[in-house]
Amino acid sequence: MAEGIVHNKDAFLNRIASKLGRERTEAVVLPKWKHQPQWEVFKNDGADDLLGTFRKSSMAKSALVIQTERANLAATVKEAIEKYGGGLVVTTKDRRFAEYGLESLLADSKTHVWDAGLGKRNIEIAKQANIGVIFSDISLAESGTIVQFNDKDIARSVSLLPVTYIAIVPQSTLVPRMTQATQMVHQAAAEGKDISTCINFISGPSNSADIEMDIVIGVHGPVEAVHIVVADK
Amino acid sequence: MPMKIGEKPFFGRVDDALEKTFMRTAMASAQDRLRGRKLDATVRDEQIGDWEEWRSAGEEIRRHTLENLDYYLNQLSENFSRKGGHVYFADTAEDATRYIQEVAKKKNAKKVTKAKSMVTEEIGLNEALEEIGCQVFETDLAEYILQIDDHDRPSHIVVPSLHKNKEQIRDTFRDKAGYTGTEEPRELTAFARSQLREVFLEADIGITGCNFAVAESGTISLVTNEGNANMVTTYPDTQISVMGMERLVPTWEELDVMVNLLSRSAVGQKITTYVTNLTPQLEENSVDAPKEFHLVILDAGRSNALGTEFQSALHCIRCAACVNVCPVYRHIGGHAYGSIYQGPIGAVLSPILGGYDEYGELPFASSLCAACSEACPVRIPLHEQLIRHRENYVAQKGKMSEKLAMKAFGIGASTPSLFQGAVKGLPAIMKPLVKDDGISSGPGPMKLWTAVREFPVPEKNNFRSWFKSHKQEGES
Amino acid sequence: MEEWMEMKVSLFITCLAEMFYQDVAKDVVEVLERLGCDVDFPRGQICCGQPAYNSGYRKDAQKAARQMIRSFEHSEFIVTPSGSCAAMFKEYPELFKEEPEWRKRAEALANKTYEFTQFIVNVLHIEDVGAVYPASATYHTSCHMIRLLKETDAPFRLLKNVKGLELLPLENSYDCCGFGGTFAVKMAPISEQMVDEKIRHVEASAATLLIAADNGCLMNIKGRIDRKGKPIEVKHIAQILNTRVEGRK
Numbered sequence: 019m020a021e022g023i024v025h026n027k028d029a030f031l032n033r034i035a036s037k038l039g040r041e042r043t044e045a046v047v048l049p050k051w052k053h054q055p056q057w058e059v060f061k062n063d064g065a066d067d068l069l070g071t072f073r074k075s076s077m078a079k080s081a082l083v084i085q086t087e088r089a090n091l092a093a094t095v096k097e098a099i100e101k102y103g104g105g106l107v108v109t110t111k112d113r114r115f116a117e118y119g120l121e122s123l124l125a126d127s128k129t130h131v132w133d134a135g136l137g138k139r140n141i142e143i144a145k146q147a148n149i150g151v152i153f154s155d156i157s158l159a160e161s162g163t164i165v166q167f168n169d170k171d172i173a174r175s176v177s178l179l180p181v182t183y184i185a186i187v188p189q190s191t192l193v194p195r196m197t198q199a200t201q202m203v204h205q206a207a208a209e210g211k212d213i214s215t216c217i218n219f220i221s222g223p224s225n226s227a228d229i230e231m232d233i234v235i236g237v238h239g240p241v242e243a244v245h246i247v248v249a250d251k
Numbered sequence: 252m253p254m255k256i257g258e259k260p261f262f263g264r265v266d267d268a269l270e271k272t273f274m275r276t277a278m279a280s281a282q283d284r285l286r287g288r289k290l291d292a293t294v295r296d297e298q299i300g301d302w303e304e305w306r307s308a309g310e311e312i313r314r315h316t317l318e319n320l321d322y323y324l325n326q327l328s329e330n331f332s333r334k335g336g337h338v339y340f341a342d343t344a345e346d347a348t349r350y351i352q353e354v355a356k357k358k359n360a361k362k363v364t365k366a367k368s369m370v371t372e373e374i375g376l377n378e379a380l381e382e383i384g385c386q387v388f389e390t391d392l393a394e395y396i397l398q399i400d401d402h403d404r405p406s407h408i409v410v411p412s413l414h415k416n417k418e419q420i421r422d423t424f425r426d427k428a429g430y431t432g433t434e435e436p437r438e439l440t441a442f443a444r445s446q447l448r449e450v451f452l453e454a455d456i457g458i459t460g461c462n463f464a465v466a467e468s469g470t471i472s473l474v475t476n477e478g479n480a481n482m483v484t485t486y487p488d489t490q491i492s493v494m495g496m497e498r499l500v501p502t503w504e505e506l507d508v509m510v511n512l513l514s515r516s517a518v519g520q521k522i523t524t525y526v527t528n529l530t531p532q533l534e535e536n537s538v539d540a541p542k543e544f545h546l547v548i549l550d551a552g553r554s555n556a557l558g559t560e561f562q563s564a565l566h567c568i569r570c571a572a573c574v575n576v577c578p579v580y581r582h583i584g585g586h587a588y589g590s591i592y593q594g595p596i597g598a599v600l601s602p603i604l605g606g607y608d609e610y611g612e613l614p615f616a617s618s619l620c621a622a623c624s625e626a627c628p629v630r631i632p633l634h635e636q637l638i639r640h641r642e643n644y645v646a647q648k649g650k651m652s653e654k655l656a657m658k659a660f661g662i663g664a665s666t667p668s669l670f671q672g673a674v675k676g677l678p679a680i681m682k683p684l685v686k687d688d689g690i691s692s693g694p695g696p697m698k699l700w701t702a703v704r705e706f707p708v709p710e711k712n713n714f715r716s717w718f719k720s721h722k723q724e725g726e727s
Numbered sequence: 728m729e730e731w732m733e734m735k736v737s738l739f740i741t742c743l744a745e746m747f748y749q750d751v752a753k754d755v756v757e758v759l760e761r762l763g764c765d766v767d768f769p770r771g772q773i774c775c776g777q778p779a780y781n782s783g784y785r786k787d788a789q790k791a792a793r794q795m796i797r798s799f800e801h802s803e804f805i806v807t808p809s810g811s812c813a814a815m816f817k818e819y820p821e822l823f824k825e826e827p828e829w830r831k832r833a834e835a836l837a838n839k840t841y842e843f844t845q846f847i848v849n850v851l852h853i854e855d856v857g858a859v860y861p862a863s864a865t866y867h868t869s870c871h872m873i874r875l876l877k878e879t880d881a882p883f884r885l886l887k888n889v890k891g892l893e894l895l896p897l898e899n900s901y902d903c904c905g906f907g908g909t910f911a912v913k914m915a916p917i918s919e920q921m922v923d924e925k926i927r928h929v930e931a932s933a934a935t936l937l938i939a940a941d942n943g944c945l946m947n948i949k950g951r952i953d954r955k956g957k958p959i960e961v962k963h964i965a966q967i968l969n970t971r972v973e974g975r976k
């Protein structure tokens with residue numbers, strides 16, 4: 019695709035440079051920061067510690083946490099779907115569903131697997147859906163956060179439009195905090211790789227405290243959230 | 252001017268505010284809750300280690316970024332446009348709104364959804380879009396409340412409707428939108444959800460601000476809770492993000508630090524429910540992503556601060572931690588500042604962006620208690636910048652009477668004999684004012700003091716004489 | 728303490744204390760002497776210049792500052808019964824940032840300046856001055872003392888050891904009382920609301936005595952308390968500390 023159009027850049031940046039009292043800077047080396055407290059957080063925690071922290075922080079963000087084994091994952095997901103009212107389910111198009119033995123979920127008549135080829139029809143379905151099922155790519159212990167690298171198959175709508183999202187969290191995706199996730203993206207960017215058009219950090223159902231500072235769960239995004247942690251190592 | 256709120260002069264606005272008893276109670280209780288939540292998530296959260304280290308990290312990153320602003324903006328622009336995004340560098344608010352109007356016209360846009368953004372308030376974008384026939388929908392709950400209440404103005408940069416209570420919101424919803432429910436926040440919120448659900452999917456353009464842009468990848472990062480920003484950036488075919496030119500970080504690694512500082516300082520959360528990072532990648536045939544992505548980078552007076560003592564004011568990440576601890580804001584609320592940027596950062600920023608004619612009084616609306624500087628997650632010395640503004644203000648616009656008084660002060664405070672004469676003469680001068688061991692009403696500037704409080708009676712005896720004889724006693 | 732160990736202390740009494748609060752000034756002298764200090768009073772001292780500085784009159788503030796620097800140049804320690812005035816001394820290097828010679832002298836001055844309670848606790852290493860003061864009191868932390876001097880502890884350590892004194896917590900203690908120097912007159916309607924809230928919190932604490940370590944705050948709060956006729960006494964911490972338990976020095 020063609021590059022986008024950039025307007026008025028040089029005049030604008032020249033003014034900034036002159037206000038800063040110098041010529042335009044051609045090359046800047048990022049300094050080694052003196053203060054980097056982010057790397058100290060949960061530095062020595064093992065997998066079980068991270069899992070415990072993820073549980074606690076997910077619950078603090080009003081997400082239900084279920085732990086399961088790989089062998090029981092299909093049954094666990096099925097139970098969770100029923101617990102949250104069943105109905106129409108939408109999932110991302112993700113080969114991990116098969117890898118984790120969830121073919122039965124995809125094959126269910128009440129499940130719609132996102133298919134970019136169907137165009138806007140997907141959105142209509144997702145809007146009607148009660149539950150969206152996704153995989154977490156990276157999971158943050160500190161804040162009970164799941165990370166999605168969205169694209170045309172891992173569609174944004176699946177975790178956004180249905181009343182409830184269910185995220186499958188492979189235990190191997192757990193990291194201490196946002197620091198490790200952003201480092202991965204940084205490395206990709208530094209190597210000149212394209213990064214996903216939407217990298218979304220999601221921590222539980224949508225909420226607002228705009229009215230008298232009272233927290234209300236469920237605003238424009240999902241009203242309920244489930245994090246199913248599956249042991250995968 | 253869209254940044255401006257109200258037409259009255261400063262003291263008229265203050266008087267109006269002080270009369271609003273409900274608003275003031277709401278402000279005080281909101282402040283106490285926000286302050287408590289912030290402390291729980293910062294200095295009291297042992298998991299993250301020493302909060303002061305985080306503040307230093309934030310300061311260090313912001314300083315470096317602003318010192319090399321031209322470089323990082325160029326990098327951002329190149330990376331954003333590489334995959335088809337359009338970038339418009341706007342010198343002024345008018346340039347920004349004109350560009351966005353042109354995009355809207357070209358797209359023949361009828362409906363526009365917006366996520367919360369102070370910078371679009373600053374440039375008056377809603378009015379500009381309505382002027383060309385667009386219907387604009389604010390979707391952040393607080394902004395939605397303001398919009399349907401006949402475009403009421405924001406009183407807080409993070410929670411713009413902070414001055415309203417739930418009963419007032421219920422009445423507004425009832426009168427303007429046919430709401431029939433109770434004043435329960437849950438029910439009011441559900442109403443907003445139902446009102447906006449379809450609008451999100453029908454909109455032609457989605458508009459957002461920008462919490463941070465990441466230079467190395469051309470990414471716009473949005474830090475939100477309600478899910479509305481995701482709706483706004485997922486369904487319309489065209490997305491426009493507007494950013495103050497200072498709101499960027501070099502790489503994703505710095506984004507991590509800044510998001511942590513912002514989430515914890517603004518709302519006491521470890522991370523907000525959504526941190527949504529959007530990068531143009533327009534060749535991909537996604538069903539639920541924009542086909543066109545514009546980034547408007549705004550100066551509008553910000554460069555006035557570059558290379559001056561106010562440069563660090565541009566380090567601000569709009570968390571409102573300073574607002575939430577300010578004892579002046581506590582009592583007068585947001586509207587009295589007359590600017591969409593209120594509290595200490597508003598008093599520092601508004602004169603930079605809008606000049607001393609409009610906002611010259613704001614730096615004086617502070618007792619210099621320094622609670623703001625202490626709260627700032629990126630260590631902006633806010634109370635010191637207020638003094639710097641005062642210096643500029645009196646140099647440009649100071650009253651002659653005050654200048655003379657301060658000159659006299661300077662002479663008096665550097666000439667011991669004059670000062671001693673004044674100390675000795677004071678009791679006699681003030682004697683006529685003393686009634687029942689107090690001074691309840693004084694002349695001139697003293698009147699402003701005695702209008703509120705008693706003035707102390709000057710000492711008749713001389714401390715220096717006492718000290719001298721006291722020392723002599725000791726020696727004998 | 729041995730005679731030869733006597734600490735030489737220069738008193739910076741502050742213009743407010745000199746003009747309006749001589750009892751406080753005398754109490755400061757007597758407490759320091761009782762704790763073994765040799766107190767002198769540099770006669771050239773006037774005002775730290777903060778009123779001009781905070782109002783935006785830098786040049787006029789510099790005049791005051793130069794006078795103070797000259798007056799205290801030979802002092803070993805400078806002690807002042809005001810967190811705010813001590814903080815202003817600490818601000819002098821910034822005030823002279825464009826005059827290297829004066830900046831150096833300003834730094835020397837700043838480095839030897841202590842607020843009264845800070846000096847007793849951190850330099851003399853004394854926390855019990857042998858005072859007795861039976862009362863139910865609360866303490867107002869002045870903004871400049873806690874945020875600019877960053878001294879949050881010393882007054883409390885001293886008050887904890889005052890016999891008979893019950894120290895009650897003060898809600899929203901961190902909020903400014905509304906003094907702010909010229910702020911109190913320039914922004915009188917706002918200042919009034921701030922001091923009223925402060926007094927409401929003092930009343931809610933059930934204390935009958937309010938103690939603080941800054942005469943500026945005290946002048947403001949006491950002025951308002953007296954105007955409203957509230958039955959609350961207001962005292963500087965030196966007045967509390969300059970009381971004695973029978974039989975002790």
